Amino acid sequence: MRPGARRRFDEMRSGAADLFPRWREEHGLEIYVDVPAAEAAGLARRLVEEGCRVAAAFAEDRTEAQGCFPRYYVFEHAEDSRYLLLRAPVAPEEPAFASLAAGIPAVNWAEREIQDWFGLVAEGHPNPRRVALHDNWPDVNPLRKNFPIETVLPPFEGERHIYRPTLGEGVLQIPVGPIHAGIIEPGHFNFSVAGEPILYLQLRMFYVHKGIEKRFEQLPARHGVYLAESISGDSSVSHGAAFCQAIEAAAGIDIPERARGMRTILLELERIYNHAADIGAIANDVGFVVANAHGSRLREAILALNEELTGSRLSRGMICPGGVRWDWGREQEVRIEEVLARWEPDFSSLMEMIESSDSTRDRLERTGTLTRKQARDLGVCGVAGRASGIDCDVRRDHPYAAYGGVEFRVPVYEEGDVLRRVQVRVEEVRQSIGIVRSVAGALERGPYRAPLPPLPPDRCALGAVEGWRGEILHWIRTGADGRLERCKIKDPSLNNWPALVEAVQGNIIADFPVINKSFNLSYSGTDR
Amino acid sequence: MFKILKKSLQTGLVTIDYPRRSPAVSERFRGAPRIDFARWGDARGAAERCPTGAIAIEDGEGVRRVKLDYGLCIFCSQCAEDEPGGAVRITQEFELAARHREALVTTAEYTLEADGTHRELRSVSEGAGEETALGEEMRRRIHGMLGRSLAIRQVDAGSCNGCEVEIGALNNPVYDVERLGIQFVASPRHADMLLVTGPVTRNMELALRKAYAAAPEPKVVVAVGACGISGGIFGRNYATAGAVSDVLPVDVFIPGCPPRPLALLQGILLAVGRMEEKCRAR
Numbered sequence: 001m002r003p004g005a006r007r008r009f010d011e012m013r014s015g016a017a018d019l020f021p022r023w024r025e026e027h028g029l030e031i032y033v034d035v036p037a038a039e040a041a042g043l044a045r046r047l048v049e050e051g052c053r054v055a056a057a058f059a060e061d062r063t064e065a066q067g068c069f070p071r072y073y074v075f076e077h078a079e080d081s082r083y084l085l086l087r088a089p090v091a092p093e094e095p096a097f098a099s100l101a102a103g104i105p106a107v108n109w110a111e112r113e114i115q116d117w118f119g120l121v122a123e124g125h126p127n128p129r130r131v132a133l134h135d136n137w138p139d140v141n142p143l144r145k146n147f148p149i150e151t152v153l154p155p156f157e158g159e160r161h162i163y164r165p166t167l168g169e170g171v172l173q174i175p176v177g178p179i180h181a182g183i184i185e186p187g188h189f190n191f192s193v194a195g196e197p198i199l200y201l202q203l204r205m206f207y208v209h210k211g212i213e214k215r216f217e218q219l220p221a222r223h224g225v226y227l228a229e230s231i232s233g234d235s236s237v238s239h240g241a242a243f244c245q246a247i248e249a250a251a252g253i254d255i256p257e258r259a260r261g262m263r264t265i266l267l268e269l270e271r272i273y274n275h276a277a278d279i280g281a282i283a284n285d286v287g288f289v290v291a292n293a294h295g296s297r298l299r300e301a302i303l304a305l306n307e308e309l310t311g312s313r314l315s316r317g318m319i320c321p322g323g324v325r326w327d328w329g330r331e332q333e334v335r336i337e338e339v340l341a342r343w344e345p346d347f348s349s350l351m352e353m354i355e356s357s358d359s360t361r362d363r364l365e366r367t368g369t370l371t372r373k374q375a376r377d378l379g380v381c382g383v384a385g386r387a388s389g390i391d392c393d394v395r396r397d398h399p400y401a402a403y404g405g406v407e408f409r410v411p412v413y414e415e416g417d418v419l420r421r422v423q424v425r426v427e428e429v430r431q432s433i434g435i436v437r438s439v440a441g442a443l444e445r446g447p448y449r450a451p452l453p454p455l456p457p458d459r460c461a462l463g464a465v466e467g468w469r470g471e472i473l474h475w476i477r478t479g480a481d482g483r484l485e486r487c488k489i490k491d492p493s494l495n496n497w498p499a500l501v502e503a504v505q506g507n508i509i510a511d512f513p514v515i516n517k518s519f520n521l522s523y524s525g526t527d528r
Numbered sequence: 529m530f531k532i533l534k535k536s537l538q539t540g541l542v543t544i545d546y547p548r549r550s551p552a553v554s555e556r557f558r559g560a561p562r563i564d565f566a567r568w569g570d571a572r573g574a575a576e577r578c579p580t581g582a583i584a585i586e587d588g589e590g591v592r593r594v595k596l597d598y599g600l601c602i603f604c605s606q607c608a609e610d611e612p613g614g615a616v617r618i619t620q621e622f623e624l625a626a627r628h629r630e631a632l633v634t635t636a637e638y639t640l641e642a643d644g645t646h647r648e649l650r651s652v653s654e655g656a657g658e659e660t661a662l663g664e665e666m667r668r669r670i671h672g673m674l675g676r677s678l679a680i681r682q683v684d685a686g687s688c689n690g691c692e693v694e695i696g697a698l699n700n701p702v703y704d705v706e707r708l709g710i711q712f713v714a715s716p717r718h719a720d721m722l723l724v725t726g727p728v729t730r731n732m733e734l735a736l737r738k739a740y741a742a743a744p745e746p747k748v749v750v751a752v753g754a755c756g757i758s759g760g761i762f763g764r765n766y767a768t769a770g771a772v773s774d775v776l777p778v779d780v781f782i783p784g785c786p787p788r789p790l791a792l793l794q795g796i797l798l799a800v801g802r803m804e805e806k807c808r809a810r
């Protein structure tokens with residue numbers, strides 16, 4: 001439970017004003033703190049000691065306008081409703097910065113991404129190898145402004161990734177992927193095993209990197225929402241909403257009440273269909289096939305409802321900057337309740353069936369444990385975080401859409417195993433049904449879309465959404481002619497992949513699929 | 529055990545009968561945009577609103593060429609929104625799969641006016657329609673053919689996973705494609721068909737080629753979704769190699785963003801026809 005007064009960052013500042021020389025609050029959601037390059041590391045460490053979670057780290061190319069590459073560390077605190085963005089410049093003449101990853105493991109991947117995409121060296125990084133560009137790529141820095149997006153890179157001939165050797169009698173490495181068995185996204189897993197137990201897992205992601213952040217800089221901002229919906233298809237609504245929230249903040253508009261309610265309903269339906277399918281799929285991975293059939297049927301029912309409500313089964317094209325594109329009549333509103341009235345008992349009896357299976361519980365309990373400390377160090381968020389004692393949920397902590405006005409419970413467990421990741425989902429489905437009902441019940445007729453004025457140039461804004469996996473952030477800087485200078489996307493998968501590495505250690509390899517499924521991270525959201 | 533049985537009985541039969549019967553689509557469903565070219569006075573608005581370039585204009589000396597490409601379309605309906613005169617309309621058509629890329633493209637030619645509008649439709653070449661709809665005869669033939677089984681290896685060569693959501697849905701009890709003998713297999717070595725989503729990223733290009741090489745002959749390749757067909761909203765950039773057909777020979781293209789499960793099924797069935805031809809040719 002997060003307490004009432006939500007201004008913890010102010011307290012930190014009042015105790016040490018000199019640490020926060022330049023402080024600017026924007027949109028009620030962001031605090032920008034500018035510091036000289038040399039002071040970034042110290043302040044970041046201090047914020048982490050104060051209990052902040054690092055939500056993201058990124059950079060932008062402002063060499064033309066400001067003569068530097070600003071880099072950002074985004075902090076979040078349980079007792080503050082804003083995000084603090086610590087910003088420090090990197091000089092183009094000396095394209096390097098002091099890495100924080102040794103002390104703050106949560107920024108490990110993010111700093112390497114900055115290194116790969118901007119060519120800024122993360123000095124002192126404990127593992128400075130490439131992450132976002134594969135090893136066989138030439139030396140390019142695609143997010144620099146002087147790199148044209150349409151560049152056609154020559155066939156890759158460089159060295160492919162060399163996995164760290166694991167030595168010892170009877171130890172062997174099992175390579176899996178990038179194409180996996182089943183209808184799943186691609187990535188490469190390299191397991192080191194000694195007999196059954198997994199000693200070490202090395203991940204290679206970014207197989208589906210498709211230049212999305214760069215592409216945002218090319219499209220007119222009004223088309224950006226379609227790209228946002230294609231960051232991770234199973235989170236179309238969440239990413240679409242996060243993007244629109246950032247645009248709306250930059251444009252300085254509020255969206256109508258009705259649009260807030262409608263967005264909330266669509267966001268929760270997205271959570272419901274994904275959670276229900278995951279619960280079935282997790283049961284399936286320990287041999288409970290019937291549960292999967294029911295889970296996928298329950299997902300289907302919500303996808304069909306989405307189509308009735310928005311014209312698209314993934315609710316694509318419904319949310320737009322300013323609100324939503326089409327209104328609902330009585331007919332649609334009634335359908336929501338009709339479908340849920342049948343869906344809820346259906347889900348409950350599925351859960352009864354799963355919960356009465358001791359063998360299922362036995363396989364899920366104490367499997368794939370992620371401790372609270374590991375989760376905190378890695379900046380894990382969302383479902384995986386809450387199952388490991390990390391009590392955060394953007395809906396409650398940084399309310400958007402209609403969440404400020406509804407009551408719901410955020411389930412948190414300590415054990416951090418597969419069972420708890422299932423239980424978080426189960427409880428969230430129930431809470432989501434409650435949210436949908438209460439918001440739908442309170443929907444009042446009225447405007448559903450506010451006109452969007454031309455985007456003013458050079459505005460920074462953040463959009464934050466609790467997607468079904470966890471915290472989604474879209475940070476934008478507007479440019480000239482209604483375009484975007486920069487759009488940084490953080491999918492929760494990026495925070496949570498490194499946690500999978502920890503969670504599988506010591507488990508038998510046969511349990512990997514179910515552990516992986518219990519995280520169910522997005523490859524596309526990670527790779528962008 | 530008793531609970532499992534009870535739940536199955538309570539659930540009853542949920543599977544649909546496609547392709548024999550097609551269930552109704554919901555009223556608000558947004559399918560293919562159709563353009564009444566003869567009545568259309570100005571293509572510029574729609575082209576500007578279209579986020580992917582599915583509607584694109586090419587102006588020359590007194591001529592305007594307008595292209596509508598279902599292979600690029602993400603079915604957002606922006607083109608129809610606020611279109612004066614109502615010449616652009618969103619239909620509920622979704623069975624759009626075709627065996628040729630060109631079949632997804634319609635081109636119209638107009639006389640270009642000095643003020644940027646156009647008049648006098650000179651010609652329309654309708655790519656679509658040729659084979660997009662599954663004729664009754666086709667349905668029956670395919671259905672008969674599917675007496676044997678079809679093994680599909682799905683390859684995500686770069687998608688956003690939206691297509692995977694819908695491809696995964698084919699296995700749910702409502703669509704239950706196993707009833708048609710369609711099976712998703714783990715190895716390309718067991719596959720008759722590669723069902724590929726895109727855009728093909730530079731990092732997946734090699735894996736995709738290898739999967740193709742591993743599948744035994746005869747085989748068919750199906751490109752799924754706007755991104756698989758054309759690169760979609762991502763287009764071709766430093767990180768993508770573009771469409772599936774830029775990397776492999778493609779037998780069937782299934783438009784959609786993502787295609788609904790029945791759109792996928794229609795495309796898969798169309799590819800079965802192609803497979804049948806390939807078998808006969810051997």
Ligand code: SF4
Binds near residue numbers: 577600603606607
């Ligand atoms: S529906 Fe298709 S053609 Fe129309 S605007 Fe959207 S992408 Fe373009």
